[in-house]
Amino acid sequence: MTAEPSPQSPWQAATITRIEKRTPRVTSFWFQPSRPFTHLAGQHVDIRLTAPDGYQARRSYSIASAPEAGGGVELAIERLDDGEVSPFFHDVAAVGDEIELRGPLGGHFIWEEGDGGPILLVGGGSGVVPLMAMVRHRTLRNKAVPVALVFSARIWDEVIFRDELIGLDDRLDGFNLVLTLTREPARRPSDYSRRVDARMIVQAAERLPKAPRLAYVCGSNPFVSAAADALIGAGVPAEIIRTERYGV
């Protein structure tokens, strides 16, 4: 098997069409690619910034929007103070700017309607972004798939997509939101105020009608290590757990 050379550059220009602040540190940017594509929930794109002297910086960002959403590709970008690319987006990028983008990419941390369920999603901070694409895909395509999303954030105001997630939870249609705040008391009776642990995973899984078929864990490396151990401690088989990590 030999890779076929691409007939054209895999990079393309994408125009920023909308910017919306999600939390104090996370802002969503919508991109309209010049060559539109359909992604799978959980996939990412690579972004490449080029300076006047030719220097380039590239980073990967997960797609938050559902494949069938329309209106461009939503990336929810967290500001990293020592970052090189995220401060550019937060401080400089404006609607109408063209950014180079490549994708969609990734063939492992993905969920398609046909993969079935129930699915157990566990996200820490901006690790919720690819899980959000899965939740939205499920809601638009097949609400019969039961989902539990365990979402860990430091404080209530840092819960990305908070209103949308609580709105989905309130529909009682098989989507279950389990919020846990690590630096504030819980706001809702069913939520937690501690780090993700095995007991929390057991209780989240109990909200599903049967044992999860697939589990997805995304966040910083320490978060994913701890959360994956919690899943295993809760009896979730390692073979059904997919992880995506970022940071050092």
Added chain:
Amino acid sequence: MVTRGFFSGRRPPSDTDARIPPGQYLEQGFPVLSAGPTPRVRTEDWSFTLKQGPKPIKKWNWAEFNALPQSKMTRDIHCVTAWTKFNTPWQGVMIDDILADAGIEPPTAYTLALSFDGYSTNVPTKDLVTGKAMVALLYEGKAITPDHGGPARLLVPHLYFWKSAKWVNGLQFTERDEPGFWELRGYHMYGDPWREQRYSSDP
């Protein structure tokens, strides 16, 4: 395409720049990436098997493997997620010395590295021999931690680092170039950082 308002404050000095492949940035830490939970492989359960196709050639336990001649390699490593880390110091058993202990010449042109968690990755055999690659047992003089692939990981530093399989437990010689885990999921069959062979659509 120049990005409006983006300036290259982070361009490294030219002597450093020459060691960073295209599209990569210099990282001081050592990020961890993996497709699933971190397996905790106990050395008493550890083994390493050379195979030709399905047929085992030779198998070592932890003590036997550690008794093989050990070498050191200090190399720059390049992850497909765009970080490059300089001067990572490893110690382990060169693939050449594994083959010598098994008393064989490489039987085929392609190899699949196999891991305890079911992961696999393909590497041409010529990229594993003549001093190019090892099964690493130590990092910075200490046992490799589980999140970095311990007890033992493959080290093929001249290719993107997903080729350096964590939790490695064997090498399987194959007649054809058979894609491994990430290669079946859109990543490049060879993965040369200097040619920026990240994804299957890259030349």
